[in-house]
Amino acid sequence: AQSVTQLDSQVPVFEEAPVELRCNYSSSVSVYLFWYVQYPNQGLQLLLKYLSGSTLVESINGFEAEFNKSQTSFHLRKPSVHISDTAEYFCAVSLNSGYSTLTFGKGTMLLVSP
């Protein structure tokens, strides 16, 4: 079975500072990887995904994540955060063969302050 670890439950940063949210996964087979964002009192939105190809994936709002197979990681980064990026971020994994739904990490709350 696969699992996801998000070690940081909360990450406080100042506006315009860079940020990295860490995600490590465990699986005996190949996986797909995802980052979802949940703004306060809202549902989950897919931020970005890695299915295959380039290991660096980017979102339209400046976030990027890099799939590192040797370190089994998929860390999320942004060079300069905004107040509006304050949200809960969930890393998720799915097996890339057969039927497999999403396994979520526990989430990281990104708190951006002025």
Place this chain on the structure above:
Amino acid sequence: DTEVTQTPKHLVMGMTNKKSLKCEQHMGHRAMYWYKQKAKKPPELMFVYSYEKLSINESVPSRFSPECPNSSLLNLHLHALQPEDSALYLCASSQDLALAYEQYFGPGTRLTVT
């Protein structure tokens, strides 16, 4: 149209009430999902429907009763709930079960059981 809609947005019900949550998608997706999300926690899968048939029940208590009347609609019938059932209930859909990793989420229904 890549939208999953859920109604109502908020619901307050007593422990003896019967209520229903509704989820709708018009993307032609044939797999639909119900999740329960407690505060500061990741979503927990409850039910999965594939081609209008229940495929997965994650040992959910019988006071939760799902229904998929057609390929676009998913209901969750609630009866005799407990206060600990208060949570955000999320609906999601994917093209089919083989693509269960690529889910689109609705905004959720915030349920409070009094």
